[in-house]
Amino acid sequence: MGNSGTGARLLLGVLAGSQIEATLVGDVSLQSRPMRRVCNPLRAMGARLEHLCEEGCIPIRVDRTGPLRSIDWMSPVPSAQVKSSILLAGLVGRTKVVVTEARQSRDHTERLFTEIGAPISIRNIPSGHQVELNNPPDIVAPLDFSVPGDVSSAAFVIAFAALGGAGVSVTIDNVSLNRTRTGFLDVFSRMGIDLTIKETGSGNTCEPRGLITARPSELHATVVDAEEIPDVIDELPIIAVMGACSEGRTTIRGAGELRLKESDRIHSLVHNLQTLGVEVVEHEDGLEIEGTTRPLKGRIRAFGDHRIAMAFGVLAKLKGTHIEIDDPTLSD
Known part of the structure; x- marks a missing residue:
């Protein structure tokens, strides 16, 4: 597996x-x-x-x-x-x-x-x-199914565009807009990301899909509490990384599940943000990130975790940063 x-x-x-x-x-x-x-x-x-x-x-x-x-x-x-x-x-x-x-x-x-x-x-x-x-059938019907783009993977592209990495707006088409999967977009909007979301129907898929446009934005801090965590658990690494580039202190709590992922993501985030010179407070169930305008530089440990590599990979691609990922192939 x-x-x-x-x-x-x-x-x-x-x-x-x-x-x-x-x-x-x-x-x-x-x-x-x-x-x-x-x-x-x-x-x-x-x-x-x-x-x-x-x-x-x-x-x-x-x-x-x-x-x-x-x-x-x-x-x-x-x-x-x-x-x-x-x-x-x-x-x-x-x-x-x-x-x-x-x-x-x-x-x-x-x-x-x-x-x-x-x-x-x-x-x-x-x-x-x-x-x-109830009463499952012996044989199920065949399914002709088109899988829309993964909206969670799109989070990294959205973040890159919002942080000005692309220099212009970026539109992601044919992406899933399943409401049980898009909670992070609410967090992004609270942080000031200029988003346009348009549903285009489901076609030959049972998942709603559409397009998302993200534009360069001035970001500010937000609070992500326990009530939201189930809807954004996989996107918390990129939310935390964006917090480092936002005005104010971003707080994530009630996220103890992060310690049970491919790596202990709370520790991974805290370690790497501190390596870059970001002020971070670690909690058992989350972290607090103080945004900074200082140039970020340092060598990132991905801890074998693709989402950690991808989140800090976004920062590494921004102008003015000097960031190296120890295993960039994790995000391939």
Whole structure:
């Protein structure tokens, strides 16, 4: 699985429902990523999962078992990966599953299930947001699907344009505008980025898509609190980096999940921002970044994390900075 945490967690759900024996492996980075949140509900459904090294981590052997049991699972933390793994286990294992979260997480899997004819229902309830898969079919419909551009990857291009790196406005076309994935655009707007967002329809995809235009902008600090974190968790590195180029102090809190990514992203951000001469305060669940107009220079440690390499790569491409990334190939 390389270092794909998403791929590993989703594939665990597929394997759990497939009645086959398999061993899921990954690189050193993936072996440190927590898998308990996915393994716990799958085991509750009857899956036999054995951790071959460290408990709660990959490598994991999936043993053949009997039919999976139905489950009504309350996720302790909203997670599209956990939800999708359970839904895939239910679909492949042909058993009813219900997943409840305190708030809605990304809904790409639910959209795909609807397209292939899987009987899925989605509703808001007093305790949060609930997804139910009932009576999964033996065979699902084929899907002719066009994948729109990844709006999260577009965040780096938007940031580069906003910081004046392109010198002119930049328009990104055919990009996903799924509202469960675009929370960072609200943060960017609060920071003063001049954006135009236009939806152009979905075409032969179940994802809304469109274009985003970003223009050079004067940035100012913002606060990202725990309520927003689930919607912007992957874009926090570039938000933090932009905070270093903004007027005022940018604060990110309630983001302890960053410590469980490809690297400890809180530590990675703090270490590298300090290397560049930026004033930073580290918290267990986040950080505070004091914006500066001083030229930024230094050697960045990516810690094997592509989003750290990409975020600081944006700064490295700006005029007046002298920044070197220790492993720029991570962002290829």
